[in-house]
Amino acid sequence: MPYRWSAPDRLELWPHQALSRRGFARVIAGFAGLGLLPLAGVLGTGALWGLLPFLGLALAGLWWGLRRNARDREIREVLETRPGLWRLQRLGPGDRRAQWQGDPFWLELRLHATGGPVPDYLTLRGGGRRVEIGAFLSPAERRALAQELRRKLPAK
Missing domain, CATH: 2.30.29 (PH-domain like)
Structure with missing residues (x-):
């Protein structure tokens, strides 16, 4: 308890502490790695540059959300x-x-x-x-x- x-x-x-620093790093790295997989099909094309900002925004949103949650658990x-x-x-x-x-x-x-x-x-x-x-x-x-x-x- x-x-x-x-x-x-x-x-x-x-409050419950569900995510350690190591867990935070793993979640971010896993999300980034899985987010890059679909982009492998558009490597070398102009579409890559159109899709990459959305991956960056999603990654930034996840980072911000997890950091905010960690601060609220203090x-x-x-x-x-x-x-x-x-x-x-x-x-x-x-x-x-x-x-x-x-x-x-x-x-x-x-x-x-x-x-x-x-x-x-x-x-x-x-x-x-x-x-x-x-x-x-x-x-x-x-x-x-x-x-x-x-x-x-x-x-x-």
Whole structure:
């Protein structure tokens, strides 16, 4: 699962990492190689120069899309569950940071089966605000996380 308890009171969450640097290079090289195969039939003709820019645009689009996806996967969430204070920090790409904190006694943990931007949307409410946690996780992972967090909440 893309989350773990790094300490008894510290939970770290991150998006799935499906493509490594080596995988990125393989995808780009494979796409370029397969894209050049159909052009072998027009080598030495003027048609090659008419088709080559389209291959270049497609390759540039794939490169940009994979790079953008890698940047979006740089998100990290850290939840500290100390007695008397829960603190959630969201660390985004480009050093963007957001922080929320609340008293665990007054905290409301909700798993929204429907109505959220994703199925089984998990939110924490307290301190006058509602924040999402683990929106990049799969629905099954959010359900499991909700059960773990409920066990950490103090009995009311």
